[in-house]
Amino acid sequence: MLAAGSAMAQGAARPADPKRGAVIAAQGTATVPACAQCHAFSGASDSSGAFPRLTGQPAPYLAEQMRDFASSKRDSAVMSPIAKGLSASDLEDVSAYFAAASGPFPLLAGPDAAIIKKGETLAREGDPAKGLQGCNNCHGPDGAGFPPRIPYLAGQYAEYIKLSLTMWKSGYRKNSPNVMKPVADRLDDQDIAAVAAFYQQIRNSTDTAQ
Amino acid sequence: MAERLKPVDVVTVGVGLTGAIMAKELAALGLKVVGLERGPRRDTSPDFQSPTIHDELRFSVRKALMQDNVKETLTFRNSADQTALPLRRWQGFLPGTGTGGAAVHWNGQTYRFQPVDFVYKTHIEKRYGKNFVDPDITIQDWGVTYDELEPHYDRFEYLCGTSGKAGNINGKIQPGGNPLEGRRSREYPTPPMKETQYGALFRKGAEKLGYKAYPQPASTLSQPYTNPEGLTLQQCVFCGFCERFACEHYAKASPQTVILPVALKNPNYELRSNCQVLRVNLDSTGKKATGVTYVDGAGREFEQPAELVLITAFALNNVRLMLLSGIGKRYDPRSGTGTVGRNYAYQTVSSVSVFYDEDTRINPFMASGSSGTVIDEFSGDNFDHTSLGFIGGAYVGAIMTNGRPIEFHPTPPGTPTWGPEWKKAVARHYNHTVVLTVHGMSHPTRTNYLDLDPTYKDAWGLPLMRLTFDFPENDLRMSKYVTDKTVEIGQAMGGKTVVGAPRKGPYTSTIYQTTHNTGGAVMGNDPTTSALNKYLQSWDVPNVFVIGASAFQHNGTYNPTDTVGALTYWAVDAIKNQYLKSPGPLVRM
Numbered sequence: 024m025l026a027a028g029s030a031m032a033q034g035a036a037r038p039a040d041p042k043r044g045a046v047i048a049a050q051g052t053a054t055v056p057a058c059a060q061c062h063a064f065s066g067a068s069d070s071s072g073a074f075p076r077l078t079g080q081p082a083p084y085l086a087e088q089m090r091d092f093a094s095s096k097r098d099s100a101v102m103s104p105i106a107k108g109l110s111a112s113d114l115e116d117v118s119a120y121f122a123a124a125s126g127p128f129p130l131l132a133g134p135d136a137a138i139i140k141k142g143e144t145l146a147r148e149g150d151p152a153k154g155l156q157g158c159n160n161c162h163g164p165d166g167a168g169f170p171p172r173i174p175y176l177a178g179q180y181a182e183y184i185k186l187s188l189t190m191w192k193s194g195y196r197k198n199s200p201n202v203m204k205p206v207a208d209r210l211d212d213q214d215i216a217a218v219a220a221f222y223q224q225i226r227n228s229t230d231t232a233q
Numbered sequence: 234m235a236e237r238l239k240p241v242d243v244v245t246v247g248v249g250l251t252g253a254i255m256a257k258e259l260a261a262l263g264l265k266v267v268g269l270e271r272g273p274r275r276d277t278s279p280d281f282q283s284p285t286i287h288d289e290l291r292f293s294v295r296k297a298l299m300q301d302n303v304k305e306t307l308t309f310r311n312s313a314d315q316t317a318l319p320l321r322r323w324q325g326f327l328p329g330t331g332t333g334g335a336a337v338h339w340n341g342q343t344y345r346f347q348p349v350d351f352v353y354k355t356h357i358e359k360r361y362g363k364n365f366v367d368p369d370i371t372i373q374d375w376g377v378t379y380d381e382l383e384p385h386y387d388r389f390e391y392l393c394g395t396s397g398k399a400g401n402i403n404g405k406i407q408p409g410g411n412p413l414e415g416r417r418s419r420e421y422p423t424p425p426m427k428e429t430q431y432g433a434l435f436r437k438g439a440e441k442l443g444y445k446a447y448p449q450p451a452s453t454l455s456q457p458y459t460n461p462e463g464l465t466l467q468q469c470v471f472c473g474f475c476e477r478f479a480c481e482h483y484a485k486a487s488p489q490t491v492i493l494p495v496a497l498k499n500p501n502y503e504l505r506s507n508c509q510v511l512r513v514n515l516d517s518t519g520k521k522a523t524g525v526t527y528v529d530g531a532g533r534e535f536e537q538p539a540e541l542v543l544i545t546a547f548a549l550n551n552v553r554l555m556l557l558s559g560i561g562k563r564y565d566p567r568s569g570t571g572t573v574g575r576n577y578a579y580q581t582v583s584s585v586s587v588f589y590d591e592d593t594r595i596n597p598f599m600a601s602g603s604s605g606t607v608i609d610e611f612s613g614d615n616f617d618h619t620s621l622g623f624i625g626g627a628y629v630g631a632i633m634t635n636g637r638p639i640e641f642h643p644t645p646p647g648t649p650t651w652g653p654e655w656k657k658a659v660a661r662h663y664n665h666t667v668v669l670t671v672h673g674m675s676h677p678t679r680t681n682y683l684d685l686d687p688t689y690k691d692a693w694g695l696p697l698m699r700l701t702f703d704f705p706e707n708d709l710r711m712s713k714y715v716t717d718k719t720v721e722i723g724q725a726m727g728g729k730t731v732v733g734a735p736r737k738g739p740y741t742s743t744i745y746q747t748t749h750n751t752g753g754a755v756m757g758n759d760p761t762t763s764a765l766n767k768y769l770q771s772w773d774v775p776n777v778f779v780i781g782a783s784a785f786q787h788n789g790t791y792n793p794t795d796t797v798g799a800l801t802y803w804a805v806d807a808i809k810n811q812y813l814k815s816p817g818p819l820v821r822m
Contacts, residue, residue: 148279154465154490160283160481161470201468205457 037112039082044120047113055108058117061101065126072182078126083171085118088198097198128178134220142221145214153209158218161202166222178226181219188215235526240538241265244525246510246554247546249334250794251780251801253488254392255543257462257495258805260502262813267503267537268496269527272300272331274506277489281337281479283472289637293477298338300328304509304692307549309742311703312680313566319689319697325742326579326750327477328547332506333488335547335748336794340476340602340634341452341485343395344791345386345799347613348379348415353787356614357624366624367707369678371576373786376758376767379415382799385806387418389798390450393486394458394466397421397450411447413609423458426451426469431595431667432606434587435631438726444608449632450795451603452486462495473635475602485602505529511693513542513558513777522560522777528693540816541776541808548783552577552683552753553698561754561764561773566682566701572764572772574684576677576752577700578788581627581708583736585669585719587728588645594664597636605632605670611715612790613674623710627673628790629719636663643668645730669723671715673736675751675788678705683753704738712736749793751785756800758820766820768807769800775818780804 049064051057058077062068066077077085091097092106093114106114133139144150146165149157159165161173168175176184190196191207210218243259245252248270260266275281291297300306300323308317329335349356352374357366366372399420400410409425425448428436436446453469460466469484483490496502507530514523514536524538544551555561555573564574589595607630609615618624635641642659643666649655686699716735723731736746757763760772769784771777780801782793789796811819 148282149277151276151278154277154483154494156278156467156482157282164284201456202470205465205467 039115039119041116041119041123044116044118047109047117048120052108052113055105058121063126066121066124067126067128068180070129070131070180070182072180072186075183075187076126076179077121078124080122080174081168081170081172082115082118082122084174085121086115087172089114089118091198097196128226131223133224134216138217138220139224141213142217142219145218146221150209150214155206155209158206165225176222176225179222181216181223184219184222185215188219235534235536237536237538240524240540241267242539243267243541243543244269244537244539245543245545246513246525247271247334247544247550248332248488248493248504248506249329249545249547250336250488251797252543252545253333253493253496254798254801255545255780255805256502256504257492257499258809260496260499262809263501265501267505267539269508269510269525269537270332270504270506271509272506274504275331275333275337275479275489277479277481277483281481283481286478286481287472287474289474289639293637294639296323296327296477298329298331298477298479299323300330306691306697308686308689308697308699310699310701311739313701317686317699317701320742325744325746326748327745328549328748332493332504337479337487337489338477339487339794342603342605342632342792343390343393343397343450343452343795344628345415345417346379346789346791346796347615349614350787350789351375351378351382360614361619361624367705369680370676370705370707371679372676373576373755373757373759373762375786376756376763377800377803382796382803383416383418385799385802386795388802389795391422392460392462392491392798393452394422394454394460394491395450395452395486396423396426396455398425398448400447409447411609412445413612413615421450422460423455426453426455426601426604428606429600429604429631429633431597431631431633432604434593434667434726435606435669435722438722438724439608441725442722444610444722446606446608446630449603449605449607449630451601453480453601453603454484454486460491462492464491464494466490469601469604471599471601471604473598473600473637475600475634509693510546510554511557511695513544513554513560515559515774519559520774522774541778541812544777544779545781548750548753548781549683549698551779551781551783553685555754555764555771555779556683556685556698557695560771560777563684564682566680569679570761572755572760572762574682574753575762576755576786577681577683577702577750578675578677578752578785579702579740580675580747580749580788581673581704581712581736582746583627583671583673583712583716583734585671585716585723585731585733586643586645587667587669587723587726588643588662588730588732589665589667589727590729591661591665593727595667596664597633597641597666600634600636602634603632605630607632611718621710621714623707623714625674625676625708625711626790627671627711627715629669629671629715629722631667632670633668646732667726667728669719671712671719672747672790672792673711673715674708674790675749676705676707677752677787681705703740704736709736709738747792749782749788751782751788751793754779754783755786756784757786760822766818768811768819769804770807770812770819772818776816778804778808
């Protein structure tokens with residue numbers, strides 16, 4: 024079944040197969056480890072910050088990130104070799120699987136209410152002194168996401184959000200030079216901690232699964 | 234009784250685009266500048282953030298960002314034999330208010346006028362003879378040339394970060410740009426917007442017929458940009474809520490995003506919002522302004538004395554304030570004498586709808602305010618009018634700015650206007666229709682003018698301004714001609730049904746046709762036919778300058794804003810380098 028998938032990859036625009044994606048997520052392929060090993064089978068990952076929550080992210084966004092990992096437009100010592108080892112159909116299928124998945128939110132200790140409030144202001148209004156627009160403008164009402172291309176932030180782990188913003192700011196993550204990089208440049212460490220804390224604790228009912 | 238305040242060096246009436254530029258430039262010289270804005274203060278954050286701003290009903294249909302016409306509106310009639318009535322709803326044009334003015338809710342379409350626009354009368358007479366134009370049309374030369382304005386166009390475009398492709402750099406034609414444009418000194422500050430699907434379809438059709446399509450110059454930016462004032466704009470995300478809305482993203486050039494914050498940081502500048510200026514005060518000679526009288530948000534009246542008064546309140550309000558203040562002689566259409574109120578013009582727009590099969594998807598909702606593809610072969614005098622019986626022209630292009638649910642539902646002719654068949658047609662055609670725009674000149678006439686209404690008053694008891702306007706026959710003939718040419722392009726685009734809708738008279742204020750109101754306080758070389766000299770200084774009251782599209786002798790083919798910006802920098806230059814060194818008339822007759 025897996026070999027047939029690879030052979031079909033070239034040029035064939037077949038619809039994504041989430042059931043096949045589930046198998047890849049659970050078992051990996053001959054050349055790549057199972058997604059579940061780091062991201063959990065549901066995509067809910069963990070809160071360490073190393074592994075983003077994938078559950079319910081828009082499939083086209085997940086697929087685009089995987090393609091960026093494969094081409095090293097987005098460079099990760101862990102994800103790039105994995106993405107390179109998957110065929111075009113594999114990564115469409117896996118993206119479709121996670122987009123449709125549901126998974127639990129672990130109980131996490133919340134930070135200060137004041138930090139969350141600051142994050143809420145940045146999310147909804149931005150910061151006029153920095154010429155910064157609110158995150159919600161693109162990421163949707165309180166971070167619900169904006170399929171197909173913009174991921175949800177609601178419920179994403181604060182440590183991972185912090186990591187991502189830091190990676191953009193440092194220039195290490197390069198696959199949004201005109202949008203996320205200028206945004207990250209205008210955030211200081213307290214802003215980053217605040218938006219991360221705010222979004223982690225949002226439980227948004229909007230289902231972004233496509 | 235008005236409380237008299239401490240005198241300042243400069244007062245600006247209005248803090249929109251022209252008022253904000255004046256504020257920053259003159260405060261930077263060390264002058265004490267007060268900006269009086271009748272509307273509220275507004276900033277990108279928090280006032281323009283989404284989702285609040287993406288409310289079509291509130292902002293587009295109910296005009297939430299526009300001038301409050303309960304307090305102050307215009308009266309309108311087509312001709313002097315009618316009685317003008319107040320515009321109780323803004324429909325035909327949408328004057329702005331609040332800091333930033335109409336440059337907050339504009340689309341960002343940023344075209345220069347043509348070199349011949351500034352010497353229009355001379356050019357037309359030279360090419361076609363003295364008797365070619367309808368006698369009712371009152372075109373004149375502007376008193377300034379394109380070459381004089383070119384550095385100021387450049388400065389304004391670099392302020393905005395305008396995205397585009399130059400077509401003519403110092404005489405050398407550039408591939409990809411408009412080969413017919415007036416020469417510019419350098420490339421645009423940012424590259425053109427991405428071409429949209431509707432733009433690409435237009436390009437293919439236009440190029441099949443031999444026209445040279447080019448990207449619409451856009452002050453909704455293609456990439457992040459930091460302007461010479463140190464302010465940074467972001468990349469437009471094609472959200473489709475541009476005109477009538479404010480940009481949440483810092484991606485549209487507006488005073489808030491390109492210049493006002495710099496003025497506000499300068500302690501020499503003081504912004505007073507919710508302050509309605511009632512009049513400019515003149516001394517007993519009537520030749521010197523002493524300042525302005527205004528009413529603040531609490532209803533208290535103040536007199537603000539100032540050495541220099543800049544009327545920067547948008548074209549229409551500029552003229553009204555001059556009329557109310559007795560600056561310049563009021564225009565009388567019967568005798569043709571007087572200057573304030575003459576040469577009002579507008580814009581002659583029409584459209585062509587191109588309906589496609591369901592295999593062709595347009596996605597009109599993915600649009601920016603100025604992400605169009607256009608051609609210039611029918612603009613202005615770019616084509617030979619000898620046998621055509623009219624002057625002037627229009628630019629043509631696919632410049633759709635949105636696919637919003639309340640406003641955008643094109644249907645082919647014969648579709649019922651309501652009911653289940655209408656609904657089916659809307660669903661069928663929504664994502665498969667390209668609407669082409671024909672955006673044309675507006676020629677001034679003896680009988681189109683502005684004056685004060687004899688009956689109706691504003692909330693402060695002052696006469697409203699009265700607009701008397703109808704399309705000259707010349708412009709309707711022009712519209713028919715270019716619309717027919719555009720239908721041909723629609724057919725070359727592969728449209729299954731192509732429907733042209735040329736502009737027809739009489740002009741109605743109930744259908745939106747741009748907010749490009751121009752003229753009324755025109756600039757020129759002759760004080761008997763212009764209210765301002767070539768530096769936008771009043772001929773009659775030398776310490777008053779009147780900045781805006783009110784200065785236009787006619788309205789050219791293109792959207793006015795780039796030319797308004799250029800004239801503002803041109804006037805700033807004259808004030809800085811000539812007037813402040815030696816106050817008084819800059820042009821002696």
